[in-house]
Amino acid sequence: xxxxxxxxxxxxxxxxxxxxxxxxxxxxxxxxxxxxxxxxxxxxxxxxxxxxxxxxxxxxxxxxxxxxxxxxxxxxxxxxxxxxxxxxxxxxxxxxxxxxxxxxxxxxxxxxxxxxxxxxxxxxxxxxxxxxxxxxxxxxxxxxxxxxxxxxxxxxxxxxxxxxxxxxxxxxxxxxxxxxxxxxxxxxxxxxxxxxxxxxxxxxxxxxxxxxxxxxxxxxxxxxxxxxxxxxxxxxxxxxxxxxxxxxxxxxxxxxxxxxxxxxxxxxxxxxxxxxxxxxxxxxxxxxxxxxxxxxxxxxxxxxxxxxxxxxxxxxxxxxxxxxxxxxxxxxxxxxxxxxxxxxxxxxxxxxxxxxxxxxxxxxxxxxxxxxxxxxxxxxxxxxxxxxxxx
Ligand code: PLP
Numbered sequence: 001x002x003x004x005x006x007x008x009x010x011x012x013x014x015x016x017x018x019x020x021x022x023x024x025x026x027x028x029x030x031x032x033x034x035x036x037x038x039x040x041x042x043x044x045x046x047x048x049x050x051x052x053x054x055x056x057x058x059x060x061x062x063x064x065x066x067x068x069x070x071x072x073x074x075x076x077x078x079x080x081x082x083x084x085x086x087x088x089x090x091x092x093x094x095x096x097x098x099x100x101x102x103x104x105x106x107x108x109x110x111x112x113x114x115x116x117x118x119x120x121x122x123x124x125x126x127x128x129x130x131x132x133x134x135x136x137x138x139x140x141x142x143x144x145x146x147x148x149x150x151x152x153x154x155x156x157x158x159x160x161x162x163x164x165x166x167x168x169x170x171x172x173x174x175x176x177x178x179x180x181x182x183x184x185x186x187x188x189x190x191x192x193x194x195x196x197x198x199x200x201x202x203x204x205x206x207x208x209x210x211x212x213x214x215x216x217x218x219x220x221x222x223x224x225x226x227x228x229x230x231x232x233x234x235x236x237x238x239x240x241x242x243x244x245x246x247x248x249x250x251x252x253x254x255x256x257x258x259x260x261x262x263x264x265x266x267x268x269x270x271x272x273x274x275x276x277x278x279x280x281x282x283x284x285x286x287x288x289x290x291x292x293x294x295x296x297x298x299x300x301x302x303x304x305x306x307x308x309x310x311x312x313x314x315x316x317x318x319x320x321x322x323x324x325x326x327x328x329x330x331x332x333x334x335x336x337x338x339x340x341x342x343x344x345x346x347x348x349x350x351x352x353x354x355x356x357x358x359x360x361x362x363x364x365x366x367x368x369x370x371x372x373x374x375x376x377x378x379x380x381x382x383x384x385x386x387x388x389x390x391x
Contacts, residue, residue, distance in 0.1 A: 001315035003361045007201075007293060007354030008150050008178060009319060013244065014203035014355065020247040021205065024240035032237055033228060042239045049246025053210060056249045057176075057195065058186040064210050065232045066242055070177040070198030073211040074101035076222040076233070077173040077194040081142045082109050083220030085171075089139035095119045095127050096337040097149050101196075102175055103333075106144075115139070124286040125154035125338050129161050140170050147176040147195075148183070151321050151334045151350060152285030153294025155183070162191025171217060177201055177209075178291060181252030183260070193217050199241065203355055204248035208241030255355070263292040263353050266362045270295050270351065277370040280386075284321075284340065284348060293353040296321070298344040301383035302376040307349050310372045316365055321348040 004012070024045065030038030032046050047061070054061040067073045082092065094106055096118045106116045117135045121127055127145055136143075143165050148155045158174050165172040173194035176185060180195075181202030187195060195212040199205055213219060213232065225234030267290075271283055274297060284296040299307070304320030311318050321332040331345035340348070351365065377383040385391040 001361075001364060003316045003365065004356065005351040005353060005361075005365065006317045006319050007357075008291075008350065008352035010200045010206065011203045011354050012356060013200075013205055014248065014251060016251060017204055017244045017247045021240040021244040024243050028239075030239075032239060033226070045246075046237055046239055046242050049242045049249075052246040052249045052253075053197075056180065056185070056253055057197075057212060058188055059212050060215065062230070063212055063215055065213055065229045066237055067209045067211055067233060068207055068238075069200070069209040070099070070175070070196055071101040072222075073177075073196035073198070073209045074099065074173075074175055075105045076211050076219075077196060078102060078105040078142065078144060079109065080219035080222050081171050081173070081194070081217070082114055084218040085141040089137075089141045090114045091117070091137050091139035092142045092144065093117045093119065093132060093135045093140060094144040095121060095146070097121050097125055097127075097152075097154075097334045098144065098146055099150060099175055099177070102144055102146070119145075121154075121337050123338055124289070125149055125152045125284075125334070126286060126289065127156050127161070129157055129164060132161050132164055136164075136168060136170065140168075142171045142173060144173040144175070147174045147179040147185070148291050148294075149285070149334060150178050151332060152296045152338065153178075153291040154285045155179070155289045155291065158192065159190045165193075166191045181249060181256070182291065182293065184256065187212060187214070199245040199248055202248045202252050205241050205244045208238050208245050210245070259355065260292045263357070266353055266357065266359065267292060267295055270362055270366060271297070273366045274369055277366075278373050281373075282344065284335070284338065291352075293357075295351040295353070297349055297351075298340065299347040299349070299373050300343045301380045301386065302347040302373055304346060304348050306376050307347070307372065310376065311365075311369075314368055314372075316368070319350050319352075321345065321350060 028041050030042040032043040050061045050064050054064050119131050171193045174192050175196045177198045180197040193214040198209040223234045280300040308320050321335045335345040
């Protein structure tokens with residue numbers, strides 16, 4: 001067995017995507033800024049991909065700026081707004097469950113004199129729009145809330161938050177790295193001004209992403225150099241990557257509705273059957289408002305890393321939200337933010353399904369997981385006492 005249930009970490013490049021990219025490593029190698037035919041062939045392909053990506057989120061192609069991935073897009077959004085709008089205010093609102101690609105730039109800005117509010121979330125990982133309203137001050141220039149969380153899969157009420165920020169004239173950024181190509185996105189209906197995406201999360205290649213920047217958004221330049229991307233992001237564009245990203249968007253648009261239905265069915269069956277067979281276990285994240293491909297479970301009296309390693313030995317790739325560093329298990333900032341008790345966060349495991357996932361793979365993992373947990377629990381003196389009823 002060779003089962004890949006870690007599609008939130010990255011996805012395999014779809015064969016159609018790879019085929020679309022190949023000519024741009026060969027005959028169509030031109031620099032899209034060049035005036036000659038080589039350059040113009042590359043430019044046409046790049047602009048076709050830009051249009052396809054714009055269509056996926058209901059934006060104008062001019063509002064799509066290519067970057068090196070999700071991390072750069074998040075950095076660009078946060079630092080770009082901060083840098084260009086300091087005259088209006090120095091306050092940023094974000095959440096405790098953002099990816100490090102948003103949290104770290106916020107920490108850097110704090111060292112530069114900005115004030116950042118990190119909103120709490122509820123037990124499901126949901127951000128409350130009322131909390132956003134309460135946190136806004138006359139100094140607030142940016143709200144950054146992720147569209148869906150990469151670890152626990154909770155989908156945030158971005159359209160509601162967008163209504164608030166729009167009414168107050170504050171920019172809204174959303175990290176949509178886990179949702180572009182997986183859930184319907186309409187930047188008009190959601191009222192977002194900035195949105196981050198990364199190709200390798202939707203069957204595209206690594207090292208290419210985009211930042212959607214709504215027309216009129218005041219942004220400081222992030223990369224200085226040539227005038228590429230209409231002076232918004234210097235450096236020769238990654239044409240093969242962009243072409244692959246465009247193809248991935250085309251496939252996502254075609255398959256999205258059916259994939260949402262298929263993956264939601266597999267996800268819910270997995271959750272239901274595992275929780276029925278494993279005592280002292282729970283689901284993390286919101287039961288309904290969650291990514292169709294995300295299963296995040298916690299089992300008490302086992303360690304997430306031991307689970308991941310045992311599954312790996314049986315050909316199953318998953319991941320954990322707790323990392324063992326020098327013997328002490330430190331739960332992720334996300335599991336801490338939802339207030340998971342320590343014994344539950346230590347035994348957390350994430351399975352993320354994808355385009356390549358088959359029904360029988362889900363059946364296989366449902367079949368072996370309870371046995372692995374039972375085997376690991378047999379090593380736990382605490383669990384023995386629980387079973388004997390002595391604690
Ligand atoms: N934001 C989220 C929510 C992510 O899941 C990731 C990747 O794991 C990133 C940002 C960073 O994206 P990239 O790996 O393309 O830099």
